């Protein structure tokens with residue numbers, strides 16, 4: 001068992017105890033231990049040699065014994081006894097938005113609800129509303145929550161779909177008959193989650209391509225197989241379909257299959273106004289003759305439009321903007337001049353400051369901000385004020401080593417505490433080149449409270465960037481219930497940039513928020529949150545999210561030169 005698995009067991013115990021109605025301090029003890037283990041630097045077994053598990057923050061004698069038992073037997077007697085008393089499936093109910101352990105416990109005791117299906121039945125038959133503290137409204141809310149949960153679990157994070165598609169492309173590109181192969185659908189539009197992977201190939205003869213596709217490794221089922229379209233399911237449940245078109249029709253086909261449906265509807269309307277009909281095969285003139293488009297650009301051209309980047313194709317005004325010649329000049333990866341949220345071995349990063357800075361420089365960047373965690377994230381190796389000061393010495397040394405052409409900024413990712421205060425005194429923050437503030441706990445606080453907390457951080461004169469503002473994790477954790485309008489207004493007013501965190505499990509701000517933020521005058525930063533240099537490679541996911549939000553490079557502070565950036569940070 002590794003850190004994560006032990007942490008998950010303790011988290012589950014905490015949930016079950018809370019559902020059971022156990023005293024809160026016991027519940028919290030398990031939660032604390034779980035958090036601690038999850039963020040632990042190094043393997044839990046290392047503590048066995050060094051002074052024992054009670055050295056781990058938040059782990060007392062009783063929990064230390066349970067870690068011992070889990071490591072030596074892979075099982076835990078206490079847990080097995082608990083799940084004979086409180087059905088394990090009850091924790092699934094906690095996934096339903098706005099449903100907490102107290103209510104879950106109530107439904108279980110009063111109605112015998114033990115799983116999601118029971119819950120749905122109870123809600124649909126109007127039984128929930130009869131319970132103490134429940135009503136029609138709260139019952140409807142649970143039904144809505146169940147629907148949103150179902151929607152969420154069906155879709156696959158971009159984080160998994162994107163590399164899977166790259167692998168498929170790499171296998172199919174060498175097939176001799178394949179002239180071109182590209183992804184289409186929501187993946188080409190770089191949505192945060194993907195229903196299925198759509199692939200488009202240009203080939204004179206489709207047979208060989210289709211064979212290679214259905215025989216891809218890890219295909220568990222062939223869902224359909226045809227001359228122009230086949231579809232498969234992989235062992236992990238991911239589905240992909242491949243369309244094959246003759247090269248001279250590839251442009252219309254790619255355009256059609258990229259979608260979105262809504263964008264395509266707009267385009268077809270536009271075509272009809274010109275007496276044309278648009279399909280995946282061709283553009284057909286009133287006399288029935290076909291115009292073939294080998295390239296996608298031609299489809300837009302014939303309709304009198306500039307080519308529209310796939311990330312914009314959501315029918316959010318892009319066709320109208322294209323007609324008026326008002327499409328945004330979207331951010332590209334090459335615009336980025338440095339990363340403003342990164343971690344080193346000083347907290348929970350995997351590489352030294354020097355290694356991180358050299359890797360950043362080798363990518364052609366001009367600067368890098370080192371922003372390790374602050375001390376209340378003790379579990380992620382957060383720094384004390386003294387440690388922060390000694391880190392400054394190391395930054396200076398690294399700067400000297402690298403010379404003047406690359407700049408290492410001394411930043412910090414400071415925790416916004418549950419009461420809205422920050423983890424360091426203002427004097428300490430004032431000494432930093434860059435202050436990134438973020439929430440890691442208390443995300444489920446009520447709207448007003450969590451919003452006030454965030455506003456407090458934004459109003460602090462030393463805070464420069466709010467990292468991963470909502471705290472969402474794709475696909476399982478919804479972000480905090482923040483009043484985003486209020487946050488955007490405050491960020492604009494106080495000159496605080498909001499982050500688009502490029503980690504594909506975060507993508508936070510999302511596209512819609514990013515667009516609204518810029519509309520309200522907020523500056524953005526697209527950061528990787530790298531804990532090692534390979535994470536810099538994730539930056540393109542953040543750039544894609546910005547593009548989906550219509551973001552232009554001048555709105556992103558880490559496209560600026562170091563002088564302009566420092567100027568912004570000073571204010």
Ligand code: DGT
Nearest residue numbers: 185186194195196198256257258259260261264265
């Ligand atoms: P997904 O897979 O749920 O993340 O979303 P998409 O956008 O990839 O949609 P999907 O896989 O159902 O279909 C792929 C593309 O095919 C879609 O983006 C546009 C096109 N398409 C599918 N059905 C229709 C349709 O009924 N009308 C039009 N115009 N296009 C369609």
Ligand code: CA
Nearest residue numbers: 185186196198
């Ligand atoms: Ca799709």
Ligand code: ZN
Nearest residue numbers: 343348373380
């Ligand atoms: Zn971290």
